[in-house]
Amino acid sequence: MGFFLETLFGGLMVGMLYSLIALGFVLIYKASGVFNFAQGAMVLFAAMAMARFYEWIPKWFGFDNKILANVLAFAAAILVMIAVAWVIERLVLRHLVNQEHITLLMATLGIAYFLEGFGQTLFGSDIYKIDVGLPKDPVLVFESLFQGGILINKEDLYAAVIAAVLVALLALFFQKTATGRALRAVADDHQAAQSIGIPLGRIWIIVWSVAGFVALVAGVIWGSKLGVQFSLSLVALKALPVVILGGLTSVPGAIIGGLIIGVGEKLSEIYIGPKLGGGIEIWFAYVLALVFLLVRPQGLFGEKIIDRV
Amino acid sequence: MLYRENGQFKSNYRSDQQIFPILQDRIAMVALLALVLVIVPMTASPYLLTAIFIPFLILSLAALGLNILVGYCGQISLGTGAFMAVGAYAAYNVQTRIDGMPLIASLLLGGVASTAVGVLFGVPSLRIKGLYLAVATLAAQFFVDWACLRLGWVTNGSSSGSVSVAGLNVLGLPIESPVQKYLFALVFLAVFALLAKNLVRGAIGREWMAIRDMDVAAAVIGIRPVYAKLTAFAVSSFIVGVAGGLWGFIHLGSWEPAAFNIDRSFQLLFMVIIGGLGSIMGSFFGAAFIVVLPILLDGLPYWFGIPIDTALASHLTFMIFGALIVFFLIVEPHGIARLWSTAKEKLRLWPFPH
Numbered sequence: 001m002g003f004f005l006e007t008l009f010g011g012l013m014v015g016m017l018y019s020l021i022a023l024g025f026v027l028i029y030k031a032s033g034v035f036n037f038a039q040g041a042m043v044l045f046a047a048m049a050m051a052r053f054y055e056w057i058p059k060w061f062g063f064d065n066k067i068l069a070n071v072l073a074f075a076a077a078i079l080v081m082i083a084v085a086w087v088i089e090r091l092v093l094r095h096l097v098n099q100e101h102i103t104l105l106m107a108t109l110g111i112a113y114f115l116e117g118f119g120q121t122l123f124g125s126d127i128y129k130i131d132v133g134l135p136k137d138p139v140l141v142f143e144s145l146f147q148g149g150i151l152i153n154k155e156d157l158y159a160a161v162i163a164a165v166l167v168a169l170l171a172l173f174f175q176k177t178a179t180g181r182a183l184r185a186v187a188d189d190h191q192a193a194q195s196i197g198i199p200l201g202r203i204w205i206i207v208w209s210v211a212g213f214v215a216l217v218a219g220v221i222w223g224s225k226l227g228v229q230f231s232l233s234l235v236a237l238k239a240l241p242v243v244i245l246g247g248l249t250s251v252p253g254a255i256i257g258g259l260i261i262g263v264g265e266k267l268s269e270i271y272i273g274p275k276l277g278g279g280i281e282i283w284f285a286y287v288l289a290l291v292f293l294l295v296r297p298q299g300l301f302g303e304k305i306i307d308r309v
Numbered sequence: 310m311l312y313r314e315n316g317q318f319k320s321n322y323r324s325d326q327q328i329f330p331i332l333q334d335r336i337a338m339v340a341l342l343a344l345v346l347v348i349v350p351m352t353a354s355p356y357l358l359t360a361i362f363i364p365f366l367i368l369s370l371a372a373l374g375l376n377i378l379v380g381y382c383g384q385i386s387l388g389t390g391a392f393m394a395v396g397a398y399a400a401y402n403v404q405t406r407i408d409g410m411p412l413i414a415s416l417l418l419g420g421v422a423s424t425a426v427g428v429l430f431g432v433p434s435l436r437i438k439g440l441y442l443a444v445a446t447l448a449a450q451f452f453v454d455w456a457c458l459r460l461g462w463v464t465n466g467s468s469s470g471s472v473s474v475a476g477l478n479v480l481g482l483p484i485e486s487p488v489q490k491y492l493f494a495l496v497f498l499a500v501f502a503l504l505a506k507n508l509v510r511g512a513i514g515r516e517w518m519a520i521r522d523m524d525v526a527a528a529v530i531g532i533r534p535v536y537a538k539l540t541a542f543a544v545s546s547f548i549v550g551v552a553g554g555l556w557g558f559i560h561l562g563s564w565e566p567a568a569f570n571i572d573r574s575f576q577l578l579f580m581v582i583i584g585g586l587g588s589i590m591g592s593f594f595g596a597a598f599i600v601v602l603p604i605l606l607d608g609l610p611y612w613f614g615i616p617i618d619t620a621l622a623s624h625l626t627f628m629i630f631g632a633l634i635v636f637f638l639i640v641e642p643h644g645i646a647r648l649w650s651t652a653k654e655k656l657r658l659w660p661f662p663h
Contacts, residue, residue: 035440091635092635092639095639096638096639099638101439101440102383102385102439102440103638103642105385105439105440105443106385106578106582106634106638107634107635107638107639109575109578109579109634110630110631110632110633110634110635110638111631111635112631113575113627113628113630113631113634114627114628114630114631114632114635115631116627116631117624117625117626117627117628117629117630117631118624118627118628120620120624120627121621121624121625121628125620125624237447237571240444240447241444241448244441244444276459279455279458279459280455282451282454282455283448283451283452283454283455286444286447286448286451286452287448287452289444289448290433290444290445290448293433293436293437293441293444293445294433294436297436297437297441
């Protein structure tokens with residue numbers, strides 16, 4: 001029982017991190033109808049910017065304060081991501097308005113490749129580390145309930161809390177601010193939003209910036225876990241089945257989907273994996289999403305698509 | 310001045326339906342065949358053959374297969390690498406487990422296995438489309454990657470999934486030297502390109518294009534979406550599977566699952582986009598472009614005397630690919646193939662365009 005719960009909790013923590021990345025997908029899809037394949041590259045790019053600015057800024061200004069360096073690096077990385085959003089809107093999205101979904105998807109593939117190459121040219125291609133002071137030691141909980149208790153990684157716990165806070169903030173932003181309302185209006189209907197004077201271009205820049213910010217947070221957390229390296233952009237591939245499962249247009253869906261995938265992955269690896277030869281984590285999420293697609297194409301919480309195929 | 314069709318009258322259906330209706334095109338085609346069949350094998354260095362020509366031929370074949378699915382039938386696939394892997398490993402199994410199996414037969418059987426897997430993963434396309442389908446094909450990619458690595462019987466018990474073939478021959482003729490490999494791949498490519506060209510000109514190709522352009526309208530005029538989509542998946546993954554077998558047997562010789570990972574899938578998709586969606590010719594252009602560009606980027610700075618290190622060159626390749634994808638999608642969605650046909654149109658009037 002203790003072991004099962006430990007696996008379960010481990011899965012929930014990983015799932016929370018997946019949903020953090022999935023959130024980026026959902027935000028952009030909701031507001032611009034673009035399935036942003038470049039989200040993973042954005043995570044990598046943001047994490048690299050953060051890691052490198054953390055090294056550079058103290059050198060430029062000649063101080064030696066870890067917290068200040070982290071804060072400044074984070075701010076600088078946010079600026080970089082806003083610049084990226086602006087450039088993408090200017091050079092790509094603006095020219096592809098009203099194109100088919102597939103065209104846009106392929107365009108984001110191009111953006112992903114460009115960002116990966118550009119990031120490594122700009123920031124170097126070694127493995128960098130991000131240290132924002134997340135504690136790394138594991139803790140034991142429920143020791144009174146089970147013998148031995150349950151081992152939980154403190155870092156994962158913090159990450160999960162950060163993710164939850166971020167989701168709450170985003171929900172507030174979407175529901176309570178004027179910009180958030182404008183974003184939702186654009187998501188509902190581009191033309192109607194435009195006709196009442198909402199500037200489409202600016203909205204897109206904002207959405208991509210927010211997605212860049214989410215990517216930065218995800219990048220910082222994943223980066224401090226795994227180190228900032230190229231494989232970080234592959235984490236986004238894990239988030240694809242999450243959005244499919246949760247529904248492409250639903251923020252809660254991204255969270256729940258992430259948790260389901262995280263838990264399912266860990267449990268299946270432990271309980272089914274050995275029978276099949278191990279390592280089934282790689283495809284389990286995808287096959288789960290695939291089976292799910294056949295039953296409920298719009299995902300758990302997605303809007304029903306009335307569409308002949 | 311030279312390239313025009315004045316005076317070339319078609320007096321029967323046969324001449325009206327030929328692949329190259331203009332005499333100059335037929336002459337150019339014969340010249341091209343002579344060039345690739347005779348002159349290239351005689352003059353090209355072994356390095357040139359193994360580093361550029363053989364990969365180009367085999368990847369063109371794979372791009373051709375993918376183009377049928379993406380360009381002609383409009384079903385996006387990010388799992389091409391997986392279908393190549395199925396073709397390669399199935400061909401390997403047939404070759405090693407059955408004694409005296411002819412090489413061509415095992416390659417074709419690899420294609421058949423790939424067809425089966427392709428149709429299996431194509432079934433979701435009956436219910437979903439667009440990016441949902443992309444995710445379904447990604448599932449194929451990851452599943453096949455895993456199966457080749459972990460399932461012992463796929464790789465004949467090799468531990469890390471790496472396998473190798475040796476002593477290839479066709480009807481007693483060895484396929485060992487670069488020239489022989491080149492010619493072998495070339496024959497495969499030529500035959501499949503001809504088959505594919507005729508398929509997309511025929512009834513089935515028109516059905517695919519109708520499904521691509523508007524599936525509801527296609528169904529209304531009596532095209533069965535199930536049949537059209539699944540045949541596109543079948544034909545596409547057959548060709549891709551054969552290309553995978555060639556890639557393993559002819560180009561690599563010994564390989565492991567990483568040779569067919571997701572990067573390969575993206576690479577092939579890029580070839581199709583840059584070369585031209587929905588064009589047989591485009592597959593060749595795209596493959597040539599993507600095979601040659603990295604080599605050029607590696608070599609170019611040396612020729613100009615400003616050496617850049619290899620890491621930077623590979624990052625630059627990434628950036629150029631990405632930028633070109635976006636550029637082509639915005640400026641010329643039909644890729645290099647459309648530029649080519651525009652050039653040909655211009656040439657017909659040249660030098661007196663008015």
